[in-house]
Amino acid sequence: MEKAVFVALDFDSQNKVHELLAKLGQPQETYLKIGMELYYHYGSDFVEKLVNQGYHIFLDLKLHDIPNTVYQAARQIAHLGIFCTTIHALGGSEMIYAAKKGLIDGTPTGNNTPKLLAVTELTSISEKILANEQNCSLSMTDQVVSLAQTAKKAGADGVICSPLEVKKLKKQVGSDFLYVTPGIRLSNSTTDDQKRIATPQKAKEFGSSALVVGRPITQAEDPALVYREIKKEFE
Numbered sequence: 001m002e003k004a005v006f007v008a009l010d011f012d013s014q015n016k017v018h019e020l021l022a023k024l025g026q027p028q029e030t031y032l033k034i035g036m037e038l039y040y041h042y043g044s045d046f047v048e049k050l051v052n053q054g055y056h057i058f059l060d061l062k063l064h065d066i067p068n069t070v071y072q073a074a075r076q077i078a079h080l081g082i083f084c085t086t087i088h089a090l091g092g093s094e095m096i097y098a099a100k101k102g103l104i105d106g107t108p109t110g111n112n113t114p115k116l117l118a119v120t121e122l123t124s125i126s127e128k129i130l131a132n133e134q135n136c137s138l139s140m141t142d143q144v145v146s147l148a149q150t151a152k153k154a155g156a157d158g159v160i161c162s163p164l165e166v167k168k169l170k171k172q173v174g175s176d177f178l179y180v181t182p183g184i185r186l187s188n189s190t191t192d193d194q195k196r197i198a199t200p201q202k203a204k205e206f207g208s209s210a211l212v213v214g215r216p217i218t219q220a221e222d223p224a225l226v227y228r229e230i231k232k233e234f235e
């Protein structure tokens with residue numbers, strides 16, 4: 001996982017996924033993120049197909065429900081042979097603990113338990129939205145640190161955050177925790193709906209463990225070239 005670049009497969013069809021994968025390289029060296037769009041369309045068979053081809057799969061379903069429901073869902077997710085998955089840290093420590101237990105209980109004997117990553121504040125949330133819509137009196141960084149501390153205590157393996165928060169997180173939460181960062185934009189990319197962004201180079205300087213990159217790769221004229229450039233800049 002250290003220094004992986006996860007390509008976010010936010011597509012509405014399998015054909016588009018296969019077209020992209022044909023350009024990216026060996027499955028064993030390729031990290032992919034499957035989110036709600038593909039999962040709700042094609043279900044877990046599609047996830048298992050890519051796992052069986054040798055891809056490292058990050059299943060990003062961002063579970064957020066009562067602890068028992070999350071426990072049962074995590075138990076099912078653990079059968080898929082994926083590399084990591086997500087929950088919302090805002091669900092609280094009991095829910096995070098339940099997710100971790102579900103992943104452990106559901107992992108078939110001999111397989112690795114998927115890593116559990118807790119989403120702190122989505123990278124589409126700005127300081128202004130945090131204050132005005134979530135009525136949070138903490139700064140963005142302090143709120144992310146607080147959620148990460150809760151997630152770590154409850155057994156998560158790492159968090160999803162912006163690269164902008166990683167330096168402080170490493171100091172206050174520790175380097176023995178994963179900091180996986182979306183919100184990655186090249187200096188010439190559009191920001192789209194992302195608010196807390198950084199380039200791959202900056203993310204590397206701040207200490208991100210892994211990057212998540214969608215549209216800058218998937219909507220590029222030459223996705224393979226951009227993917228290679230991002231990997232080179234980050235590794």
Ligand SMILES: O=c1ccn([C@@H]2O[C@H](COP(=O)(O)O)[C@@H](O)[C@H]2O)c(=O)[nH]1
Pocket residue numbers: 008010035119121122123124160161182183184192194212213214215216
């Ligand atoms: O805080 C978060 C959590 C998850 N994401 C996901 O990452 C990708 C980013 O895609 P881009 O096209 O590079 O913006 C996307 O799948 C999100 O669901 C995030 O952006 N922020």
